[in-house]
Amino acid sequence: MMPTFGVIVFPGSNCDHDAYHAMKHVMNAEVRFLWHKDTDLSGIDFLIVPGGFSYGDYLRSGAIARFSPIMQEVIKYAEKGGPVMGICNGFQILLESGLLPGSMMHNQKLRFVCKNVYLRCESTDSLFTNSLDKGQVFDIPVSHGEGNYFIEDDGLKSLHDNDQVLFRYCNEDGELTEEANFNGSVDHIAGICNTGRNVLGMMPHPERAMEGILGSEDGKPIFESILNALSVA
Amino acid sequence: MYKAKVNVTLRPSILDPKGKATHHALQNLGLDEVEQVRIGKFIELDVNANDEESARAVVEAACSKLLANEVMEDFEIELE
Numbered sequence: 001m002m003p004t005f006g007v008i009v010f011p012g013s014n015c016d017h018d019a020y021h022a023m024k025h026v027m028n029a030e031v032r033f034l035w036h037k038d039t040d041l042s043g044i045d046f047l048i049v050p051g052g053f054s055y056g057d058y059l060r061s062g063a064i065a066r067f068s069p070i071m072q073e074v075i076k077y078a079e080k081g082g083p084v085m086g087i088c089n090g091f092q093i094l095l096e097s098g099l100l101p102g103s104m105m106h107n108q109k110l111r112f113v114c115k116n117v118y119l120r121c122e123s124t125d126s127l128f129t130n131s132l133d134k135g136q137v138f139d140i141p142v143s144h145g146e147g148n149y150f151i152e153d154d155g156l157k158s159l160h161d162n163d164q165v166l167f168r169y170c171n172e173d174g175e176l177t178e179e180a181n182f183n184g185s186v187d188h189i190a191g192i193c194n195t196g197r198n199v200l201g202m203m204p205h206p207e208r209a210m211e212g213i214l215g216s217e218d219g220k221p222i223f224e225s226i227l228n229a230l231s232v233a
Numbered sequence: 234m235y236k237a238k239v240n241v242t243l244r245p246s247i248l249d250p251k252g253k254a255t256h257h258a259l260q261n262l263g264l265d266e267v268e269q270v271r272i273g274k275f276i277e278l279d280v281n282a283n284d285e286e287s288a289r290a291v292v293e294a295a296c297s298k299l300l301a302n303e304v305m306e307d308f309e310i311e312l313e
Contacts, residue, residue, distance in 0.1 A: 059300070096302065102304060106250055150304070
């Protein structure tokens with residue numbers, strides 16, 4: 001049986017339908033929207049916290065969403081090992097929730113950046129990256145103003161020691177050049193998982209790179225990895 | 234009723250791109266005496282509490298739980 005994905009909808013989410021479409025019509029999985037006031041996650045095999053501007057991004061990106069009713073359940077779900085993926089604003093919400101370490105600052109050059117970038121897969125040891133090759137380069141869009149990932153040196157060391165960095169910004173050839181790190185993130189970090197390896201946060205949008213006719217289908221292997229992991233489990 | 238004034242600032246070790254951009258603009262205005270600009274947030278809270286100590290405790294909880302992200306920000310509280 002196909003697993004059921006839950007896509008959370010906050011006031012201000014705007015990539016919820018992209019995620020729904022990607023899972024339902026490209027990956028042929030079951031998908032349900034979950035309103036931010038919902039508290040029932042039964043029957044959900046995988047949660048997506050989508051991109052957008054939840055609660056207008058007031059105070060800080062993700063800061064208000066973190067206290068919404070559904071996020072209290074998402075935190076419990078993740079702590080019990082339930083798989084969760086936060087994309088863009090979803091990543092910011094997972095950071096504010098404490099499910100992932102670090103925080104997001106304004107892009108170093110202060111511009112909102114909406115373009116395709118290259119990502120390098122840094123670890124295949126996760127349910128999100130098991131179908132990828134280490135060092136594989138992807139063409140995936142980003143669209144954010146606050147994606148400048150920050151963590152203190154000790155935290156960064158523990159991310160690397162525990163193999164938690166899954167994606168880094170690179171150039172077309174997979175090199176970590178300064179220009180490739182367009183938002184100024186510490187160590188080119190684009191996506192990380194928690195130590196339990198069941199929670200992923202990433203700024204780029206794989207759900208917007210699912211069909212060749214829309215420019216790239218490099219996002220698909222990430223969702224194929226997830227479906228692999230869920231069907232084996 | 235107490236009025237709390239909260240200043241949330243980026244920690245000193247953290248680069249502040251908004252402050253830098255504003256500093257450049259001030260230099261363009263010829264205000265070369267300005268050597269650095271750091272931008273933060275100012276938040277006012279009206280707090281219903283019996284005494285100053287409990288008012289401060291409420292505001293501290295508000296700051297550390299929501300108003301500031303202590304990964305990158307510090308906060309200062311002034312009560313009146």
